[in-house]
Amino acid sequence: MIDDESCKLALGANLGYYHDDPYELSLPFFAVAQGGYIDGGSYYVRGGSQRLSDYLVSLIEENGGAVDCGRLVSDIHVRDGWVSGATHAKTYTETDEQTTQANSVIANAAVPTVAENLLADPHGSTLAAEISDRAIAPSLTTLYLVFEPTPADLGNECYSTIIEGTDIDTLADLSDTPPAGFGSRRLTFVDYSQVAADLAPDGKSVGAITTVDYHNAWCGLTDPEYRRKKNRVGDVLLRRLNEVLPGASDAVVHQELATPHTIERFTHNPLGTAYGFAPTPNQTLGAREIEPSVDGLHFASAWSSPGGGFTGAILSGAKTARSLTSDVGTFS
Incomplete structure (x- = not known):
């Protein structure tokens, strides 16, 4: 229905929140979710998703139930x-x-x-x-960041920022698998200080740089090799954020990188998939x-x-x- 590739790329900017291939993604599923995002804006559980879990636990316990964590x-x-x-x-x-x-x-x-x-x-x-x-959905690699001062203090005004990759001119370029290197693939930066998230003390904030990734891209590495790659990738993602938000790298007081193997380790999801099927x-x-x-x-x-x-x-x-x-x- 749309011929202009720039328009397609703009409408599909949040593709990574759903899948890695726009030609495979269900349009009704994408339209319902993305339409709600455009119409209603972004929301976040104040205090983080753990606060929602804690509240649900309180309801269970108030009604005679019990919650036993840390068990498999x-x-x-x-x-x-x-x-x-x-x-x-x-x-x-x-x-x-x-x-x-x-x-x-x-x-x-x-x-x-x-x-x-x-x-x-x-x-x-x-x-x-x-x-x-x-079929199983792809995974993600995410760099979690703590800022002081906040990105808002540095001039950022957006909750979600798409950092476009190089050589991405058409929608078809987003379906390339495997994707380009971390220095040239599409990234998403989320600045939680833009919503009332209450995830950090006053003067600090939390953010994340995320990109679609795959389990096999992190296989075959020794533990030292894996850790060195994590450090390199973290540096690259932060450098690219700094290019669109100058001063961001200097404001980072803590960072941690989660790979598809991290997701697999903590959630036991096959291949570290973030979205299930x-x-x-x-x-x-x-x-x-x-x-x-x-x-x-x-x-x-x-x-x-x-x-x-x-x-x-x-x-x-x-x-x-x-x-x-x-x-x-x-x-x-």
Whole structure:
């Protein structure tokens, strides 16, 4: 519908928030999310997303429930075609193994992990067959920054700034895989001091430089090589930010780089994907629904409907919570 390539690039400026290829990305999924962003602006949970999690925990505890953090599920039990509980232990030490009985289990783990590692056959293989033709979304590399003074003090006025890469003249240039080096690929800088995020003390602020990346770009490295590459990439990303916001590098008082391997380590998502299944037309919104291979098993994460991202994961959880009322009624 649009012939002008500059217009296409502008409309697709936030492509990296969704996928790496504009020709694969579901238009309805992109349009709903991006349309809301344009129409309503940017919002952020004041105090950070942890504050939202803490509030949800308080609601659970006020209603007689309990939240036990730092534990990893190793097995979802099934009896007579219905889930009966889960075995879990401390995440890093694998000690204090416990089995909790339950009539319903909500899996926020990666769906391929549920199929391959948490469900015994035939249930695991049935789920694996259902998702076998689904593609996985790319990952991200992100440089997290603490500023003093803030980017706003340096003259920045935008919440999100696209730092365009070199040799990107058409929409098709954004679909190149693998992407160009970190010195020439498209970046996104987010300045949280532009919204009432309350993520840092007065006079300081938090920001992040993000780019689409891939797990295999960080494979085959020894630990020293991996750390040296992280340092180099961090320096390059900060240099490029400084080119569009002079003084930014001097204002950084702390920085940390997260790679696809970092995401994989902390979230156990295969290949460090940030969005679960790729948001293609047949893998978003209603098409992203997953049929559980056993009764009482539910999914609530970026892997399930409607799709990836912070909002997508929250909507998935809300949808699952509503569906649980039928299960609770069955056993009341």
